[in-house]
Amino acid sequence: MRMKQLALGVALAGIMAAPALAQNSIFVPLLTYRTGPFSNSGIPIANGMHDYLAMLNERDGGIGGVKLAIEECETGYKNEKGVECYEALKSKKPVVVNPYSTGITLALIPKASVDHIPILSMAYGLSASAQGQDFPWIFNPPATYWDGLSMIIKYIADKEGGLANLKGKTIGYIYFDGGYGLExxxxxxxxxxxxxxxxxxxxxPPADMQNQSGLWLNVRRDRPAWMIMWGWGAMNPTAVQEAAKINYPMDHMIGVWWSGSEDDARPAGAGGKGYLSLNFNSVGANYPAIQDIQKYVIDKGNSQTAKDKVGDNFYNRGVMNSVIIAEAIRNAQQLTGKKEVNAEDLRRGFETLKITPERWKELGLEGFAGPVNVTCTDHNGHHAAYVQQWDGTKWVKVSDWITPMKDKVQPLLDAAAQDYVTKNQPWPKRTEACDKSS
Amino acid sequence: MDLLYQIFVDPFVQMGTAPDLLVQTLWEGLVSGVLYALIALGFVLIFKASGVFNFAQGIMVVFAALTLVGLYEKGVPAFLALALTIVVMLGLAVLVERLMLRPLVNQPDIVLFMATFGLTYVLIGLGEIIFGGDPKVMIADQLYLPRGAIDVNMLGGFVSLQKIDIAAAIIASLMVAGLAVVFQKTRIGRALRAVADSHKAALSVGISLEQIWVVVWFAAGIVALATGIMWGARSNVSFALEIVSLKALPVLILGGLTSIPGAIVGGIIIGVGEKLGEFYWGPLLGSGIESWLAYVIALIFLLFRPQGLFGERIIERI
Structure with a gap:
């Protein structure tokens, strides 16, 4: 009898608890990779993303009084595992999915567009998905890869005395031989x-990320005036070391924003000094919001982050990713008047997202990043980035904010979006209305 | 015509006009080759003694290197950490023999092969739980491994020899020579060879299979540690090192799974071949050809020697 009662009690408790959990939270899954060959890049980003959202739960009780249900799914940066995660998480009604891999993003774009789940690929993924008209469910602020590349070319041109002086020069492009580097x-x-x-x-090639000496001999022979790097994971520190090995001038080697973590430059020791990379967030822990993360999450033992890693570049990148999610949720709550927003609400929240310098300040992140402005038609914003340089121990900002070459990028983006839609017929036509504030 | 020129003439013209780059390419190939040989040696040792293709050899490289750096980061002095890592690899060998090999005696080879898959995932999980997935900087300075480069002016240019690469080549060569001596000249080496020839015959003359297995897995563990230190010093210590270990596969195809000289010669042929191919013919094919060129080189050799360079020719009566 007792056993029967106990079983009944457990069953009832389960029935009552399940909807309570579902009704009182907003489900934000995070596709992360803390294992495998890309974990050196994946871990700090995963930590930053998790810790900021966890801090909002602890400090503010979530967003608008609703807690965030955070769940990580380990992808190992593998496309098939990413899709598996997406399919497994879909039934839990996520309000947004962060693939954290261009390859996974490319695989999820057609699915999410049918499932009506927003995909946030912050400054990665398919550049053309910035076109809100064709990709209403995909968001990639604050800048696309194409914006990033055009900023690098502008920076190089500035150092060479103008765009006209690029004529006749050779520029090397070392890249991860996958969707990300090809983009x-x-x-x-x-x-x-x-x-x-x-x-x-x-x-x-992925198999030779730590075996690049042959390629760098080619660089030594070709003597490019500048080297641009689109690397990730273990490829980055190896490339920086190989460049130093062939005495390539490090202040002429510039990586995209995903090739600029401390762990990318540090292993090269003194040889890595001078290496450049783009960035769109600040480095360092001297922000009230990050101090709150320390106080409410890390000090309480609710994080996997080592204390000395707080404020590292990729940690802050993860924080910025979660700020964008949180602000979009807040935005969606204001737009709809609902506290527990769903995926459709969040799509509207993203399409009206504006993070002004004043708002960054209110968030306790004054000067942490540039303004973010997403609209119904422009899901990216094509915002500026700056160049940072490794001084042997830390990153130092060495340029002003550089805006992308919109005149060059936009026509290509339009053509690429059109091309994507043509090649993926029947592509769903946008039926979602734009909000007035967008 | 232009293509034929680029394939058959231009590379050799380049070799002649920039001989310093040829020497540099050969040197890079030699260093990579010696390291490939070292990884391949780990596979060969275990295959010879137990007939098992040890899929876990790659992760053993990562595990050994992570243990070394992890212990150092926990405050253990560098050389003590090195000694303790050797003890850990011995412990691993004992555990593998007790928990994996002994219960699977007399099972088909494929069962043992699959067991090494399982071991791979156990070591990945264990490594991540204990040391985390963060990359670590190899403690090269603390182990007194040299840094920097020696630039030699020669042949109208210069050849840059990284001191760490010179050290890697010397240490790897010494290890290979040491293992060869152990195999040829010592009692345990003779026992190893006897086991490699025939388990049953070895047992009949009183050789302990269990002991031999522990010895070879331990030797493979030491080889993995040396590889992890050298390769880790060239890049960093992370789980990506496991992928580099797969470079041993074309070496094994070429050198044969049972031949120590095959692993050495095969490693050097693959290392030098892929660097020459990447440097002189790579640009024709869009560069980045090393990952598949190694297999092409191995397959070309196999056309002429199906058993590998030094592999045993297997003749079976039907």
């Missing part, structure tokens, strides 16, 4: 044609 190539080829420079491409 900016169409624009690079176009810019080479427009400005008369030659591009030498050096693809790094």
């Amino acid at each position: 900016p190539i169409p624009l690079l080829d176009q810019l080479a044609k427009d400005y008369g420079f030659t591009v030498k491409k050096y693809p790094v």
Whole structure:
């Protein structure tokens, strides 16, 4: 009898608890990779994303009084595992999915567009998905890879005395030989044609991320005036070390924002000094919001972050990713008047997202990043980034904010979006209305 | 015509006009080759003694390197950490023999092979739980491994020899020579060879299979540690090192699974071949060809010697 009562009690408790959990939280899954060859890049980002959302739960009781249900799914940066995670999480009604991999994003774009789940690929993924008209469910602020590449070319041109001086120069492009590294190539080829420079491409296959000496001998022979890097995971520190090994001038080697963590430059020791990379968030822990993360999450033992890693570049990148999610949720709550927003509400929240410098300040992150402005038609914003330089121990900002070459990027984006839609017929036509505030 | 020129003439013209780059390429190939040989040696040792293709050899490289750096980060002095890592690899060998090999005696080879898959995942999980997935910087300075480069002016240019690469080549060569001596000249080496030839015959003359298995897995563990230190110093210590270990596969195809000289010669042929191929012919094919070129080189050799360079020719009566 007692056993029967106990079983009944447990069953009832389960029935009552399940809807309570479902009704009183907003489900935010995080696709992360804390294991495998890309974990050096994946871990700090996963920590930053988790810790900021966890801090909101602890400090503010969630967003608008509703707690965030955070769940990580380990992808190992593998496309098939990412899709598996997405399918498993879909039934739990996520309000947004962060793939944290261009390959996974490319695989999820067609699915999410049918399932009506927003995908946030913050400054990665398919550049063309910035077109809100064709990709109403995909968001990639604050800048696309093509924006990033055009900013790098502008920076190089500035150092060379103007875009006209690029004529006749050779620029090397070393990249991860996958969806991520291949993404900016169409624009690079176009810019080479427009400005008369030659591009030498050096693809790094995933299996040879830590075995690049042959490729860098090619660099030594070709002597490119500048090297641009689109690396990730273990590829980055290896490339920086190999560049130092062939005495390549490090202040002429510039990585995209995903090739600029402390752990990318540090292993090269003194040889890595001078290495450059783009960035769109600040480095350091001296922000009230990050102090709150320390106080409410890390000090309480609710984080996997080592204390000395708080404020590292990729940790802050993860924080910024979660700020964008949180602000979109807040926005959606204001738009709809609902506290427990769903995926459709969040899509509207993203399409009206505006993080002004004043708002960054209110968030306790004054000067942490540039303004973010997403609209119904522009899901990216094409915002500026700056160049940072490794001084041997830390990153130092060495340029002003550089805006992308919109005149070059936009026509290509439009054409690429059109091309994508044509090749993926029947592509769902946008039926979602734009909000007035967008 | 232009393509034929680029394939058959231009590379050799380049070799002649920039001989310093040829020497540099050969040197890079030699260093990579020696390291490939070292990884391949780990596979060969275990295969010879137990007939098992040890899929876990790659993760053993990561596990050994992580243990070394992890212990150092916990405050253990570098050389003590090195000694303790050797003890850990011995412990691993004992556990593998007790928990994996002994219960699977007399099972088909494929069962043992699959068991090494399981071991791979156990070591990945264990490594991540104990040391985390963060990359670590190899304690090269603390182990007095040299840093920096020696630039030699020669042949109208310069050849840059990284001191760590020189050290890697010397240490790997010494290890290979040491293992060869152990195999040829010592009692345990003779026992190993006897086991490699025939388990049953070895047992009949009183050789303990269990002991031999522990010895070879331990030797493979030491080889993994040396590889992890050298490769970790060239990049960093992370789980990506496991992928580098797969480079041993074309070496094994080429050198044969049972031959120590095969692993050495095969490693050097693959290392030098892929660097020459990448440097002189890579740009024709869009560069980044090393990952598959190694297999092409191995397959070309196999056309002429199906058993590998030094592998045993298996003749079976039907």
